[in-house]
Amino acid sequence: MEYSLVGESLKFMILGMLIVFVFLYVLVEVMKLQAKIISKYFPEKEIPVSTSASSTTDTDEEARRTAAIIAAVTEFRKKK
Amino acid sequence: MKLKHLILSLLFAFAALTSTVQASEGHEAAASVPAAQTQNAAKVYEEKSVGQLIVSFFKTTGLNAIINPKEGVKNGEGKNISLFAQSWGRVLMFAIIFLLFYLAIAKGFEPLLLLPIAFGGLLANIPIANMTGPHGMLGIIYNMGIANEFFPLLIFMGVGAMTDFGPLLSNPKTALLGGAAQFGIFGSLVGAAALSQYTGMVDFTLKQSAAISIIGGADGPTSIFIASALAPELLGAIAVAAYSYMALVPVIQPPIMRALTNPEERKIVMKTTRKVNPLEKLIFPLVVIMMIALILPDAAPLMGAFALGNFAKESGVVDRLSNEMQNSLINIVTIFLGLGVGSKLQSDTFLVAESLGIMVIGLLAFSAGTAAGVLMGKLMNRFSKEPINPLIGAAGVSAVPMAARVVSKVGSEEKPGNILLMHAMGPNVAGVIGSAVAAGVLLSIFK
Numbered sequence: 011m012e013y014s015l016v017g018e019s020l021k022f023m024i025l026g027m028l029i030v031f032v033f034l035y036v037l038v039e040v041m042k043l044q045a046k047i048i049s050k051y052f053p054e055k056e057i058p059v060s061t062s063a064s065s066t067t068d069t070d071e072e073a074r075r076t077a078a079i080i081a082a083v084t085e086f087r088k089k090k
Numbered sequence: 091m092k093l094k095h096l097i098l099s100l101l102f103a104f105a106a107l108t109s110t111v112q113a114s115e116g117h118e119a120a121a122s123v124p125a126a127q128t129q130n131a132a133k134v135y136e137e138k139s140v141g142q143l144i145v146s147f148f149k150t151t152g153l154n155a156i157i158n159p160k161e162g163v164k165n166g167e168g169k170n171i172s173l174f175a176q177s178w179g180r181v182l183m184f185a186i187i188f189l190l191f192y193l194a195i196a197k198g199f200e201p202l203l204l205l206p207i208a209f210g211g212l213l214a215n216i217p218i219a220n221m222t223g224p225h226g227m228l229g230i231i232y233n234m235g236i237a238n239e240f241f242p243l244l245i246f247m248g249v250g251a252m253t254d255f256g257p258l259l260s261n262p263k264t265a266l267l268g269g270a271a272q273f274g275i276f277g278s279l280v281g282a283a284a285l286s287q288y289t290g291m292v293d294f295t296l297k298q299s300a301a302i303s304i305i306g307g308a309d310g311p312t313s314i315f316i317a318s319a320l321a322p323e324l325l326g327a328i329a330v331a332a333y334s335y336m337a338l339v340p341v342i343q344p345p346i347m348r349a350l351t352n353p354e355e356r357k358i359v360m361k362t363t364r365k366v367n368p369l370e371k372l373i374f375p376l377v378v379i380m381m382i383a384l385i386l387p388d389a390a391p392l393m394g395a396f397a398l399g400n401f402a403k404e405s406g407v408v409d410r411l412s413n414e415m416q417n418s419l420i421n422i423v424t425i426f427l428g429l430g431v432g433s434k435l436q437s438d439t440f441l442v443a444e445s446l447g448i449m450v451i452g453l454l455a456f457s458a459g460t461a462a463g464v465l466m467g468k469l470m471n472r473f474s475k476e477p478i479n480p481l482i483g484a485a486g487v488s489a490v491p492m493a494a495r496v497v498s499k500v501g502s503e504e505k506p507g508n509i510l511l512m513h514a515m516g517p518n519v520a521g522v523i524g525s526a527v528a529a530g531v532l533l534s535i536f537k
Contacts, residue, residue: 019283023276034269041262
């Protein structure tokens with residue numbers, strides 16, 4: 011054997027971890043940058059909450075919906 | 091008795107052969123039948139008694155092949171199989187395969203892959219049938235998509251289409267945790283090298299060590315991709331180790347996570363993540379591809395397939411394609427991938443000391459990756475303005491989404507109501523990118 015296996019693999023480790031971190035670090039910075047650019051120039055349009063929908067629903071419908079939500083939540087908690 | 095029969099039948103065959111050859115030469119010299127053909131015809135049928143038929147049938151049974159192993163029997167790749175591998179080796183492999191079935195079905199260990207892998211192994215160990223040969227079913231599947239590293243890429247495409255980068259984009263710096271966990275790969279690379287240099291128990295080359303160490307990436311397709319590129323002879327053991335340990339993430343990780351953190355750290359509540367603009371998600375796969383193109387083209391096949399899947403999903407206009415990648419395509423490929431990998435579970439290639447070594451190193455790789463991720467989490471918590479729960483570092487070892495779920499479970503055990511799942515998904519998906527990058531580095535070294 012001309013080279014030491016462990017020696018070579020230690021070098022691989024240094025190179026590998028270095029590249030992985032450099033890559034991910036650059037990725038982090040790019041992500042931050044694109045978030046900044048996008049939030050500045052292409053802000054997400056606020057979806058207007060339609061108030062008309064709630065006014066048309068009668069109280070009966072509202073009550074039934076609440077009951078359904080409560081039932082779903084209790085079912086979910088039971089499963090846990 | 092037997093010998094007499096044999097000699098007699100040989101004599102008859104010879105006589106028949108010579109007479110037909112003479113006849114053909116004498117009567118129709120113009121349309122001379124090739125000698126080889128007549129020889130075949132003579133071989134195909136000769137008169138046999140019922141006793142002879144039974145004896146010759148017994149010789150074609152697997153039972154005979156297992157009881158009376160012969161020298162010079164070749165496996166799918168044309169290498170000789172040792173007598174042990176033909177007889178007890180096969181029996182032992184059947185036992186191992188039934189254990190895998192048990193783990194997949196009764197214990198729920200990654201059944202989607204372990205079951206087809208084990209079944210492929212079952213078929214591969216059938217004597218005489220030679221299913222792993224170039225014309226056998228398993229051999230065809232293997233050469234179709236694993237020898238050329240194609241199937242893992244298709245799986246990666248589906249994984250990409252299922253991955254949501256939202257949690258990572260909302261808290262970018264957690265990506266570094268996914269990087270730290272790749273220490274599992276390189277740490278176990280050194281471990282594999284040390285094992286073969288100092289103990290002499292196994293004898294891994296550098297390439298083989300690299301292929302084994304990728305188990306630490308905790309990413310099935312990446313492991314298979316690298317193994318078939320660098321050390322196809324170890325593919326079976328590497329894939330089985332990778333998938334078994336991925337299934338064991340909930341068992342392996344929590345003790346390491348608890349040992350390296352104190353209760354205060356585990357109780358840390360992280361800030362709720364911000365909402366991510368869909369445009370960010372859409373651009374992200376393109377950003378990753380541009381970075382791969384500039385920094386590490388060797389990872390392009392893996393990340394290319396991954397980014398394509400993710401881009402198709404986030405674009406929102408090709409739901410049909412994205413659904414296909416996430417469902418039918420990945421399912422079909424999973425069947426083939428499993429069977430093809432299973433074809434490497436033949437007794438002669440699997441029952442070697444190396445397989446045991448791979449199992450040990452794989453466990454080491456998972457543990458080292460988890461530990462490095464948690465330690466990096468502690469480090470980042472110390473220097474970051476916002477609190478970071480070090481537990482989420484453990485999710486850096488890909489294994490999406492199992493590792494993130496384990497983090498959330500350990501976190502909520504310490505402090506009920508502290509949901510870390512979304513925070514852990516960030517390092518989790520970054521771990522996928524990280525292990526693909528590590529894989530690219532290993533490939534680039536051995537080019």
